[in-house]
Amino acid sequence: MTTFFVVATAAKLVLFLVGIITCGALMVWVERRMSAMIQDRIGPVRANAGPFRLWGLVHIAADGLKMMIKEDFIPRRADKLLHALAPMLAIFPVLVTFAVVPFGPTIDFGHLGSVNHLGPLFEGRWATTLQVAQVDVGLLFVLAIAGTGVVGAVIAGAASDNRYSLLGSLRAASQLVSYEVTLGLSLVGCVLVFGTLRLEDMVLWQHHHTWGVVVQPLGFVLFLAAAIAESKRTPFDLPEGESEIVAGYFVEYSGMKFAAFYLGELMEIGVLACFLAVFFFGGWDVPFLRADGIHLSLPMLGAKFWAMPHWSVVLLQLGAFGLKVCGLIFLQMAIRWTLPRMRYDQLMELGWKAILPLSLANVAVTAVVLHALR
């Protein structure tokens, strides 16, 4: 383990943690601003920094400050330890799953200016992959960690000593566990096609062949549905269901503990957008852009090639990844502000009777086709 490796990993870790938390805070703004634009409102613009309103961006800071100075209320008969533990448990999987997201190809600080002929992923003295942890069982790691998300919700509901919370945590438990199954199964098709569990290799496959959404369109729709259900947002926001069970499992939380739940949920949108991009939209892949430059092969013009320096390729690919994530966040937000909420039994029916069989069928069809093609 070289010093460079340690420094690079630490840098990536810090960069990423700061990135996600900023992203979560920004998501608050995006959600408010976007819903306002959809609903013909102005949206929040009241908070300002002197003369600057910045389209309501200052509200993030105002909210953060408010959350910090608010009373941290714990119900009298609540379990104090579990009540305090639950928000941490709820935010933990979101932060951890981010670690395996490959948000860019390998970058070599020794050869930033030259043309890279080694391909997107390589090893070198000053090279590091833009991914915090390269885990061999990447996908399994993601699913395993995401599966612990239910614990925080259940503990929060059980520890709050509130009947609405109890109902909310019961709903959360059954919903998350049910959709966990589909979440994994809808990705099995991808795993079969890509032939790997490593997230960076999945992106590499898509980089060399074609995007996942082309080979797994059904898998994409199913994963999107399951992902929204996992992040507990409309139309699957039953554990919160503010008009039914008030705020569900976090009804008794205030201050920073509430912020942990709230930010956790919003960051989860970001995480899911990352995974959707990695599994189905080629991650950092830009069409026609290879590690050494742009390769175009048009039927009229024949093959063309423009060489590009290493740094510009990496920058373009990082930008592409960001753009894809933003687009997928936009998609999730648009769905949230369009659809009404489902009912508990209908949600279960959808999960077990529609999405699960469909994802099984997707796996079977993918396997058969792959076998036939071999």
Added chain:
Amino acid sequence: MPYVVKRPERDIWEQSYIPETVRGMGVTLRHFFRNVIGRRDTVTILYPEVQRPYPPRFRGLHRLTQRDDGSPRCTACMCCQTACPAECIHIVAGSYPDGHPLAFVEKYPAEFWIDELRCVFCGLCVEACPCDAIRMDTGLHARPVEARPHLMYERNLLLSITDAKGDVLTANPRKK
């Protein structure tokens, strides 16, 4: 004639969720892009900075109209106090002394209180006034204040409030 409202069939279009979700997103995103890229079409306004003009008939805070010499039009007849369903008007009548230029009207409001917090802004007092002394055409609404007494309006304050155009006079032609 009665007619039975439509209930949609449930075929694959509806049952598969996706087409209708896409159609719904078409509606919401049309609004989104119109507001972000095109002309802003918001219904809400940034209130204290942007103010919606109130229509001429808007019943706002009260005012007492004045005669040409600045004395109150009101003759303390108690009509408004009687007609008020919220009992928010309190008048103490005084009488002009003999020899006073306005002695012919005999009475005037020595005190005139309106509790704007109690008022329901129904306009019955304006309707009940036989000499156009009380009006609600100020174009002002009751704004939040820090203490209750701030919205207890007394005679001189009411007399000083103008209508939306800045006028303090009245339409009553009698004995100006």
Added chain:
Amino acid sequence: MEEYREEELTLPAEPMLLHMGPSHPAMHGTVRCVVKLDGETVVGSDVQIGYLHRGFEKECEWGTWTQVFPYTDRLNYASPLLNNIGYALAVEKLLGLQVPARCQYIRVILGELARICDHSVCSAAMAMELGAFTVFLYLVKAREWIFDILEEVTGARVTHAFCRIGGLRWDLPENFADRVRSVLPKSLEAIHECEQLLLRNRIFMDRTMGVGTITPERALAWGWTGPCLRSTGVAYDVRKAHPYLVYEDLDFDIPVGSQGDNYDRFVCRLEEIRQSARIVMQALDKLPDGPIAVPDDTGILLPQKLETYTTIERTIQHFKIIMEGIQVPPGEVYSYSEAANGELGFYLVSNGSGKPWKCRVRPPCFANVQALSELTRGRLLPDIIPTFGSINMIGGECDR
């Protein structure tokens, strides 16, 4: 699976008692449902009303006949003009008074505009409670434009206090017809957008179809009226069955449902908005000229202002009406009209003084909300929300 009875088990599960409301997002702050839950299934529910009781009927006995108008604004605060009209009609019936044609037309126009407001806000609230927040704001936007018109006419957005016994407070402003003709299509367009968002959306259909179903017989037995009754297929509308004002001369249809579930109630309301818009447009075309109130010499309405200012006879008449109230002959009357939620009845008793001796209101949603317990028993907890929303319980009217 073998059938078992909970209480025969060694460790029986007890139902959970959940107090929904009055401070619950879906209960509007005006009602409490104490629900007994077995899991999420509602075993029984106790709907407790009265959180907005203000003693309306007793207050009326205190005020003169005219002073009741501001109180009626606060009955069904989603459509105050319809209450104004209902009360004015009741007193006029007791007086044996017929208001001029122009006044009748204006009442119809304003009443139908108020009905559009009420139906849109009811549908909006129901949609919002189902999680469709965008629909809520689109419908409220549609209502907002109509509120602007009503404000120009009456001088207030909600608490209009616009009707008077024997007439109206004011005539219509000059550009009224043009304003309505330009705004109403815009509002209908917004409502159409909401239909696009919801009516064929499976999630919405699943949540509302077959939920809160009631048969016409049960609905009639509970005393239901209005859109809720019509959603069961009973085409009873006071405007058609016992026409008042000028509804006979106007061409409109009654939308009825077939199943009597939440979906039918929702769609019936949206259809009624279309019919109301039709009525408004026709009435605007037919609007006659003429006085908006009965003549001054009947001693019902306050005399013309300019005459009051300048002549002693009119001043005396003015004082008599203000100080003593309108002289309504002794007697009693029950008058009913089609308010937004159904049949709004006023039962008035006069003893010849200037004040109502008794003013009893038959609020339509009081009857409707009685059935809520029956409609939700055996269903899931989330089903209470659209059912309650589609019944459109308005606290001001129900609790009085």
